[in-house]
Amino acid sequence: MDDLLNEFLTETGEAIDVVDVELVKLEQDPNNKEVLDNIFRLVHTIKGTCGFLGLPRLESVAHSSENVLGKFRDGELEVSEHAVTVILESLDRIKEILAGLEATEEEPEGDDSELIDRLDTIAEGGEARAKVAEEPDVVDGEIIDPTLGRSLKPGEVSLEELEAAFASAPGPSSDEAGASTDTSTEKNTDASTTTNNGQGSEEPLFDRIGGDDTIAVAAHQIASRLGADLNLKALFESQPQTQRKDRFTGLMIALFKDDFVTAETVANNLVPVQGFGAKDFDALIALVKDVFKGLGAEADTCDEAAMVFEMVRQAAIESSASHAAKTPAKKTAAQNPKAGAAPGIAAPSRATQSIRVNVELLEDLMTMVSELVLTRNQLLQISRTVDSTELAVPLQRLSQCTTELQENVMKTRMQPIGNAWAKLPRIVRDLTVELDKKIELQMLGAETELDRQVLELIKDPLTHMVRNSADHGIEMPAVRLANGKPDEGKIVLNAFHEGGHIIIEIKDDGAGIPVEKLKGKILEKGLASETELEAMSDNQVQKFIFHPGFSTAEKITSVSGRGVGMDVVRSNIEKIGGTIDMNSVEGKGTTFQIKIPLTLAIVAGLIVEATGEKFAIPQISVLELVRASNGVEGAEGDHRIEKIKDTPVLRLRNRLLPLVYMNEILGLKSREEIEAEEHRDDFIVVTQVGAFSFGIVVDQVFDTEEIVVKPVAPILKDLNVYSGNTILGDGSVIMILDPNGIAAVANAGAADHSNEEVEEEDEVAIAQSDDTESVLVFRAGGDNPKAVPLAVVARLEDIEVDTIEETDGRLLVQYRGNLMPIIKADPDMEMKTTGRQPILVFTDREYTMGMAVDEILDIVDEELDIKLASAHDGVVGSAVIAGKASEVIDVSYYLGLAFSDWLGNQQNGSTKSISKGASALLVDDSDFFRNMIRPVLKVAGFEVATVSSAAAALRMQEDGVMFDAIISDIEMPEMNGYEFAKTVKAGGTWSETPLIALSSLATERDIARGHDAGFDDYVAKFDKETLLESLSQLLKLQGDAA
Amino acid sequence: MTDLIVRNDLSVVTTGSQDFVTVLLDGQLLGIPVLAVHDVLNAQVLTKIPLAPSWVSGVLNLRGKIVTAIDLRNRLGLPPRRDDKKSMSVVVEYNGEPYSLQIDKVGEVLSLDDQLFERNPITLDARWRDVSKGIYRLDGQLLAVLDVDKLLAFQNGEAAA
Known part of the structure; x- marks a missing residue:
């Protein structure tokens, strides 16, 4: 969830910044439809995403703003200054919540009903009334703040004013029960409400805490104890202790008397340096609480005091942050007359910490840097032969820069x-x-x-x-x-x-x-x-x-x-x-x-030679190099190639190392030719592939070079011995050997069990292509292989034939405490009478069945491309697998055989019943949503392709790509979902493809509009279940029609 | 400038002209559509690829790009060159991958009238029939048009089989 949240924060933060600017534009030019559409879309996206993530507070605020914007867009409301102000305010609120979300990963508590009410009033057209309700609030902030802000000097001045305020404060009246009510209202972000409560019948906190004297003592203690906390000490160090004390006294008096406007002004000057964050404020509050406890205040009162401090959290933190920019703190305060929860000072910092870059761009950069490294290597090679000091220095510099550039680009790809x-x-x-x-x-x-x-x-x-x-x-x-x-x-x-x-x-x-x-x-x-x-x-x-x-x-x-x-x-x-x-x-x-x-792009390669041709071996598989003399009787030196029958081996530290001749493996020379030669020096590259070490005998070993692995041309892909090719420093092309492939070739002629390894290597080679999937190949009744996607097989079992029982004409076996029906994969096949029967186990929800087969042949990675559909029950069709025509079986048919009720259940709209491998295209302009929905679809068995715009989707259509279903967002830049649907349904290859709208604009009118545009279904954006259900319904309909 | 005309044998042809790079291979003139040709190279250093199909003569470095060289003689069932002269090559692209076709010699670029075009004679060698789009009747000789896509697609099919 962390990742999602992070991405959400970044995306929403960006969106909000844009909306801020756009809204102002809109105010100046209320008839600009483009700007309005853009704002609406952004707010709408925020709302949709919040719903998906389960952030109710954020969602409700965004929803109300969206409502108003929607009315603007539909022309039902005039764009007015007041409405824009309120929307801007709601954006500020969203920012606040986001900041809280970023700090704690949870939505901060708070009540937005007042703001939402105002938004709703505007949406209902009751602007006039809203204005009245709004006025005092705004005026309050504007009038009071500048007066105080101007005249205020840290500490004393505000203190004086407070003293005056104190004198006029209502007299004490002991009402302890008021404490809790007070606490809850103080959490409310609306200052005016709190003020009213504070001036109510209950005794002000100021008196309960012990009045002036206690506060003075407390301030003294706080000021001196600030030095004990290392973090706080650093922040407050710059002020003398007396000044600190004064400021705290002022702050506390203001706070405890519910004079929040004054308190905020004081708080703005509380921390004179930058770097005062939410954490530090927490520490400060803890300190305050502690001090009051030490002074004998009641626990409730202490808590309340701490709570009241929360009111100035924002001001204190903001003012600290603004110290760097030398912005007068009062400006921030004036913009936001209410002392609410902290809005994000983190927002700008997030923006500077990271920017989002298209992965494609990074890949391009990486490729370019790889090329640069190659060119650098070439230059260095040339400079070795040319004796020019003039050239050497800049070349050295270039080399260094290239290395650094390479490292940094690599870093961008690191996770x-x-x-x-x-x-x-x-x-x-x-x-x-x-x-x-x-x-x-x-x-x-x-x-x-x-x-x-x-x-x-x-x-x-x-x-x-x-x-x-x-x-x-x-x-x-x-x-x-x-x-x-x-x-x-x-x-x-x-x-x-x-x-x-x-x-x-x-x-x-x-x-x-x-x-x-x-x-x-x-x-x-x-x-x-x-x-x-x-x-x-x-x-x-x-x-x-x-x-x-x-x-x-x-x-x-x-x-x-x-x-x-x-x-x-x-x-x-x-x-x-x-x-x-x-x-x-x-x-x-x-x-x-x-x-x-660390990375796949650039590897170190050892350059070797065989029969005049050079090859590279990736350094990672090379354990060591050994120089050996061959066959010469009585030759000196530690290493000698010996032979057991025809197998060359090398004694290496009391171990026999099997050897292969590179010349032979690459078909450059036959074994006879190799042995006929007189080898004085042979180089053996000791290579490890998995647990298997062997030596490759080469004619010559050169140095190692950094090489950029480039894939071989498609027509050479079948050659397992190469993993790629590259261009060397001298400009020549060189093939990169794949030790896995060599091991496979080396083992091909050897003992029986190695064959499997060869097959496995084949598998690896095939698996490199993207569209393959693992397919289980088996034989049952007849010689033709049958196949089933491995993904649907739950397990492979060998079951003792004795344990298979027959009741009611059905074969059953006790399996993990349950009875599992066994179905023959082919009606003609005969069950084994002795020994063990291989069984494929399929599981779908609570149903588990076994399928008896004659023999499990292999698991291969291959593209399951069904060439011929079949008319037989239980067979999907025929495909070429591992070079042979194989029947691909339809597991659902067998499940139907095993459980008569399985099909029935399946139709009950179960989300799992979507056929495996159906493909879906997801069109959404939000990265976040694409990432969010893709796994949902994948889990449901879809192959998912995603594009970020309708235009990109249409390009895919032009390319002839087909999907089983298309899911599209509605609110997108350039071409929106409605237009997209119209275009798709107007004709072309996709006109028959089910089209689902996925949007959080899910009012009746939107849905009707969606259907008019040609969408087959309309699903709310955060409703995964309905989406999957809708998909399975539409696909089923289509299947029935076909 | 393309018009439809009906010829004596009732076949319909368009009039207009196409441009071809002509190459010489074992005495036979071949044409490659000029737009398909990316580069024409003199003899290059080839890196051989052991174990590769015989019609792949190696790989070469073309300005930092690795290009697979196709032995066109081998591919079209012609005997290997006997003279010592170095092969030239024409670089074409197939599926985004560059390939260099090794040929004997590059001739001039010809702009050929569509009326000179004929379909392949059905008796043409099967290997040629697959990769030739048709024949142009030139003065004194015939020019077979190479279908680059088919020429290189065939190899994939063969490899997969």
């Missing part, structure tokens, strides 16, 4: 990693409830920054790993206690920088990874032989969890155990050039360490 963690505490909390475990999540280094792009990519793997730790790692409390650990498990996330990389550690003090159990599983899956396992260290065995299709939890829980766990994490991390390592001690816990580059 704290905490953003990726934000969801984790909630996830862990939910898990603790679901799993009945006790887990503490500790997050360190959340402020560590890394590239936006990288951040997006590691979000999901991180979440997955934390889930894993909570689910598999941390034991049940009873087990923990039995093992002598505290019953509360601990997961620590730690992020920090280390040498150009970000290290993220995920550490738990759970059970660790059970080696023996793992070995059993490895044997079962045939990933390695028993002898191979014998030879492995525990750590090596544990690293098998990174193999595809590996899940160790005995019991598969809803949390994890889909068998697509750590290998996906690993490939995701490797995709961004990172590495993952793991260290696990049974019984003690597990630590995962992820190492990722």
